[in-house]
Amino acid sequence: MTQIYLLSFLTGLCFGSFASVVIYRLHSGQKGLFWGRSNCPKCKHALAPTDLVPVFSFLANKFKCHYCRKPISLTYPLLELTMGLCFLMTTYWAGIESLWKLPYYLFLTFIFVAISFYDILYQEIPDQLSLPTIVLAGLADVFGHLIAPSSLIIGFAIPVVFFGAMFFGSRGRWIGGGDIRIGAIMGLVLGYPKVLVALFLAYCIGSLFSVVGLITKRIRLKSAIPFGPFLFLGTYIAMIWGDKILNWYLKFI
Numbered sequence: 001m002t003q004i005y006l007l008s009f010l011t012g013l014c015f016g017s018f019a020s021v022v023i024y025r026l027h028s029g030q031k032g033l034f035w036g037r038s039n040c041p042k043c044k045h046a047l048a049p050t051d052l053v054p055v056f057s058f059l060a061n062k063f064k065c066h067y068c069r070k071p072i073s074l075t076y077p078l079l080e081l082t083m084g085l086c087f088l089m090t091t092y093w094a095g096i097e098s099l100w101k102l103p104y105y106l107f108l109t110f111i112f113v114a115i116s117f118y119d120i121l122y123q124e125i126p127d128q129l130s131l132p133t134i135v136l137a138g139l140a141d142v143f144g145h146l147i148a149p150s151s152l153i154i155g156f157a158i159p160v161v162f163f164g165a166m167f168f169g170s171r172g173r174w175i176g177g178g179d180i181r182i183g184a185i186m187g188l189v190l191g192y193p194k195v196l197v198a199l200f201l202a203y204c205i206g207s208l209f210s211v212v213g214l215i216t217k218r219i220r221l222k223s224a225i226p227f228g229p230f231l232f233l234g235t236y237i238a239m240i241w242g243d244k245i246l247n248w249y250l251k252f253i
């Protein structure tokens with residue numbers, strides 16, 4: 001069993017490095033999303049396979065490009081590590097009994113982490129990642145019967161209506177159109193009432209982050225903090241521990 005977790009962690013590291021390629025190409029508008037070799041963003045030098053070993057290449061090259069020696073952002077190894085740990089956690093939770101369950105949830109994990117890092121880097125939610133995920137999650141609900149229909153409808157409506165109202169009420173200043181798409185993913189993946197757990201966690205962690213950031217002067221009052229990563233963090237926690245959190249909470253009522 002231990003080998004499976006090690007394997008899922010290593011697979012996650014590789015998908016993390018793949019995600020950084022996807023993010024970079026989506027942003028730069030380069031064609032050929034899924035093939036072709038990666039280049040150094042600074043000197044454009046094509047990278048050899050030994051430069052593409054997740055995390056280890058960064059450590060071996062001391063976080064600098066192998067060719068131009070310009071520093072590489074810590075974001076990339078961090079993205080790979082996050083993906084590795086999340087793949088490990090998802091595998092532990094979803095189990096390997098079902099043929100389609102694990103790949104489906106690993107795909108969601110990949111998307112959550114990839115969109116979060118895209119949002120952190122560029123303050124934008126790419127439609128190319130969010131829209132196909134909405135379609136796939138919808139299909140998984142219809143054919144996989146993961147969530148009861150009533151729970152699905154309510155769970156979908158709450159974040160979409162809530163974010164939609166905020167978006168139109170503030171004319172896109174408080175929240176972006178991309179956040180509404182994340183709301184749709186949240187509803188389709190979690191259903192009601194887990195979607196409430198996710199929203200609650202996202203706002204709590206987001207507020208905590210902002211307060212700590214303001215106190216330590218890492219962020220300024222007017223700086224725009226991307227909300228996507230908090231929404232996905234809340235969604236991920238609710239996806240894996242939502243039932244436990246709800247049971248724990250219901251003891252107090």
Ligand SMILES: [Zn+2]
Nearest residue numbers: 040043065068
């Ligand atoms: Zn370079």
